[in-house]
Amino acid sequence: xxxxxxxxxxxxxxxxxxxxxxxxxxxxxxxxxxxxxxxxxxxxxxxxxxxxxxxxxxxxxxxxxxxxxxxxxxxxxxxxxxxxxxxxxxxxxxxxxxxxxxxxxxxxxxxxxxxxxxxxxxxxxxxxxxxxxxxxxxxxxxxxxxxxxxxxxxxxxxxxxxxxxxxxxxxxxxxxxxxxxxxxxxxxxxxxxxxxxxxxxxxxxxxxxxxxxxxxxxxxxxxxxxxxxxxxxxxxxxxxxxxxxxxxxxxxxxxxxxxxxxxxxxxxxxxxxxxxxxxxxxxxxxxxxxxxxxxxxxxxxxxxxxxxxxxxxxxxxxxxxxxxxxxxxxxxxxxxxxxxxxxxxxxxxxxxxxxxxxxxxxxxxxxxxxxxxxxxxxxxxxxxxxxxxxxxxxxxxxxxxxxxxxxxxxxxxxxxxxxxxxxxxxxxxxxxxxxxxxxxxxxxxxxxxxxxxxxx
Ligand SMILES: Cc1cc2nc3c(=O)[nH]c(=O)nc-3n(C[C@H](O)[C@H](O)[C@H](O)COP(=O)(O)OP(=O)(O)OC[C@H]3O[C@@H](n4cnc5c(N)ncnc54)[C@H](O)[C@@H]3O)c2cc1C
Numbered sequence: 001x002x003x004x005x006x007x008x009x010x011x012x013x014x015x016x017x018x019x020x021x022x023x024x025x026x027x028x029x030x031x032x033x034x035x036x037x038x039x040x041x042x043x044x045x046x047x048x049x050x051x052x053x054x055x056x057x058x059x060x061x062x063x064x065x066x067x068x069x070x071x072x073x074x075x076x077x078x079x080x081x082x083x084x085x086x087x088x089x090x091x092x093x094x095x096x097x098x099x100x101x102x103x104x105x106x107x108x109x110x111x112x113x114x115x116x117x118x119x120x121x122x123x124x125x126x127x128x129x130x131x132x133x134x135x136x137x138x139x140x141x142x143x144x145x146x147x148x149x150x151x152x153x154x155x156x157x158x159x160x161x162x163x164x165x166x167x168x169x170x171x172x173x174x175x176x177x178x179x180x181x182x183x184x185x186x187x188x189x190x191x192x193x194x195x196x197x198x199x200x201x202x203x204x205x206x207x208x209x210x211x212x213x214x215x216x217x218x219x220x221x222x223x224x225x226x227x228x229x230x231x232x233x234x235x236x237x238x239x240x241x242x243x244x245x246x247x248x249x250x251x252x253x254x255x256x257x258x259x260x261x262x263x264x265x266x267x268x269x270x271x272x273x274x275x276x277x278x279x280x281x282x283x284x285x286x287x288x289x290x291x292x293x294x295x296x297x298x299x300x301x302x303x304x305x306x307x308x309x310x311x312x313x314x315x316x317x318x319x320x321x322x323x324x325x326x327x328x329x330x331x332x333x334x335x336x337x338x339x340x341x342x343x344x345x346x347x348x349x350x351x352x353x354x355x356x357x358x359x360x361x362x363x364x365x366x367x368x369x370x371x372x373x374x375x376x377x378x379x380x381x382x383x384x385x386x387x388x389x390x391x392x393x394x395x396x397x398x399x400x401x402x403x404x405x406x407x408x409x410x411x412x413x414x415x416x417x418x419x420x421x422x423x424x425x426x427x428x429x430x431x432x433x434x435x436x437x438x439x440x441x442x443x444x445x446x447x448x449x450x451x452x453x454x455x456x
Pocket of ligand 1: 009010011012013014015032033034035036045046047048049050052053054132133134135165166167168171172200201202244312313314331332333334338343344345346347349
């Protein structure tokens with residue numbers, strides 16, 4: 001049986017960086033990526049969700065020097081983000097965080113970024129295979145090596161340590177967790193994709209030159225019902241933008257007291273509209289007065305996964321600790337690092353993967369749960385607290401929050417990103433609510449499955 005020091009399941013940002021760091025620290029590491037076809041990549045590659053925005057301080061969280069990112073990866077340099085409610089809006093021109101990258105952020109070509117992450121891993125000596133899928137991981141705590149990784153084609157591989165970076169669907173992660181949790185443990189249900197995740201849908205649209213805003217990310221809140229449900233426009237290469245949305249899975253319109261208070265819900269809707277309908281309504285709502293949407297905002301078919309459209313699951317839950325005593329680390333979307341609030345997760349996936357890879361190579365995975373909290377705990381704490389704070393916001397709440405935030409913008413403020421989101425009604429009450437949540441979740445209490453719950 002082929003044997004490796006470390007096997008990594010999944011070759012996205014978490015997996016590629018786990019492979020890179022493991023190799024850099026002397027391990028014989030194999031990254032296994034099932035491989036997904038895309039219109040904008042010649043060969044199979046990781047499941048590169050192209051909705052890629054990066055804020056300035058996220059580059060530091062990834063431990064990247066901005067100067068080393070190849071030019072062809074960055075699509076647009078951003079100077080702001082705009083949050084738009086039904087009647088109010090606010091433009092944020094700084095994240096308020098210390099950062100090496102000197103602009104507000106950038107949008108990037110996700111497939112190229114993922115491919116670069118893979119190249120960096122291979123340059124360090126990691127083995128990265130595409131087109132093979134992991135079916136199962138069998139662990140024998142007394143075994144040497146401890147893990148047998150079974151592939152879909154039946155081949156078995158052995159490893160001393162396993163890093164699960166299989167993204168928000170958690171096909172392998174959930175099976176592995178079952179082996180270390182009592183039957184019926186609530187975390188298994190909470191982490192199931194249908195409960196823990198959102199769906200995301202997006203279309204590539206060519207914009208009229210004068211409507212294309214290359215330096216701004218735009219988000220519409222209070223437009224569609226659901227917790228952390230919102231449409232967006234992200235600028236790609238001129239003048240193509242991704243128009244997308246995210247929303248929880250399996251909602252019912254009857255769950256909402258006043259569904260028509262949401263801008264993109266029509267009087268005669270009897271169910272939550274699908275993604276394509278929402279995108280069409282958003283474009284008509286925002287640009288319809290000036291343009292013929294079908295003619296002036298055509299879909300760009302040679303982009304994305306297929307036909308200029310992409311649908312994804314998105315991890316939208318709180319993170320979990322890993323069963324490190326068994327020599328297993330879970331990283332990135334699989335462990336729930338993607339923010340339930342703004343869906344950003346590339347940075348925390350990259351960093352958690354790097355940490356897992358390094359510690360696996362050093363035979364020190366027992367330090368993983370502490371180490372990832374030290375590195376990305378502040379970011380997770382912010383995201384979890386924000387998501388919690390706004391989870392019941394309706395259209396009127398968003399308007400109030402944006403109006404207050406706009407008024408506050410003149411103030412001398414080095415934590416503007418926090419203040420913006422806490423400037424609701426009245427601002428001080430919401431700010432205290434945010435502080436209280438942060439206190440509630442501090443010292444890692446945002447973790448929804450802790451190390452001591454595993455049974456070996
Ligand atoms: C629509 C959308 C918009 C987003 N926008 C942003 C954004 O603007 N900025 C940002 O920072 N983040 C964004 N994110 C979040 C970001 O994409 C994730 O946080 C990030 O991809 C997580 O990385 P990962 O490596 O953990 O998982 P993934 O990127 O999901 O990678 C997991 C990999 O594992 C592979 N895999 C799965 N199962 C197996 C198996 N059994 N065998 C072999 N391989 C397997 C998959 O093919 C995949 O390539 C967005 C996500 C979505 C869905």
